[in-house]
């Protein structure tokens with residue numbers, strides 16, 4: 001099979017570097033262009049990116065020259081997919097320009113996620129929302145399109161909620177312990193985070209409270225009808241490099257036992273079989289002190305989430321558990337790549 005050429009917008013950042021790492025040697029995709037700010041333009045990628053471990057720098061990216069956003073769509077290239085890891089303010093215009101120019105845009109960025117005709121995807125949950133791509137193209141007259149993946153903490157939580165939907169969810173409360181890589185390379189100063197917990201992450205709680213309802217909603221051929229439960233989130237930054245851990249309290253419409261909940265997690269499977277799809281999207285950890293980011297974030301190549309400590313809550317029909325997942329793999333770059341793989345497999349790209 002001939003590989004498809006792909007570009008990465010924001011390739012030198014925390015998520016962008018993860019994109020490059022996951023796309024190097026990818027069986028279906030080939031790195032065709034890397035884009036970043038004017039600060040990096042014209043440098044080779046090795047020089048421009050603050051790679052965490054130099055030994056992890058993929059050779060096929062190291063000597064590529066970083067391009068400017070102004071280069072997009074100005075000349076005919078053979079790039080089919082643009083993966084986006086740009087800051088929101090820049091992404092809004094650049095991603096639209098890419099879709100207009102005919103690229104399939106698979107974005108990590110929040111700016112387009114909640115627009116009515118933009119799919120917010122977790123392929124194990126809602127490939128039926130792909131139908132919004134036709135709605136988007138017809139609304140906007142674009143040759144290309146934009147699809148998005150959720151916020152990093154939303155993905156981890158929502159994957160764990162999907163198998164519980166059949167029990168009837170009434171309300172979810174969640175408290176997060178989020179890794180520093182989620183704030184971007186320059187996001188949180190070491191003086192602020194070492195020996196500390198920061199109980200505020202700008203607009204994170206709003207995203208966790210709104211995005212799951214769209215993802216778990218139903219597509220009626222024209223638009224998404226949101227799922228009808230509430231989410232109440234409290235988000236916290238902790239001194240962990242990678243891996244978000246989340247404590248959930250889920251109130252159901254009726255009684256659900258610990259065993260029923262565990263069985264639902266264990267038996268959750270999907271028909272998604274692409275290079276990045278994990279064999280098991282959800283892994284149940286039986287040990288009383290799991291999941292932990294250090295031990296569990298790389299499960300399924302970083303694409304599985306781990307669930308543990310399933311137990312009864314204090315109020316009627318409430319259960320609680322912990323879920324953990326890799327924020328820059330499952331929660332960001334890996335999620336966009338999985339979206340693109342499934343779109344390609346189903347003929348949208």
Ligand SMILES: NC(=O)c1ccc[n+]([C@@H]2O[C@H](COP(=O)([O-])OP(=O)(O)OC[C@H]3O[C@@H](n4cnc5c(N)ncnc54)[C@H](OP(=O)(O)O)[C@@H]3O)[C@@H](O)[C@H]2O)c1
Nearest residue numbers: 010011012013014015036037040085086152182184185332
């Ligand atoms: N980190 C996560 O876990 C995570 C998870 C889900 C979603 N996201 C979202 O993904 C996006 C990227 O996050 P990040 O953590 O990777 O940020 P980051 O480390 O700060 O990287 C930002 C990237 O954007 C480029 N950039 C900055 N200003 C630019 C400009 N004016 N024009 C063109 N390029 C510009 C940077 O290039 P230079 O290096 O040249 O400055 C860099 O490549 C954000 O929208 C974020 O909300 C992040």
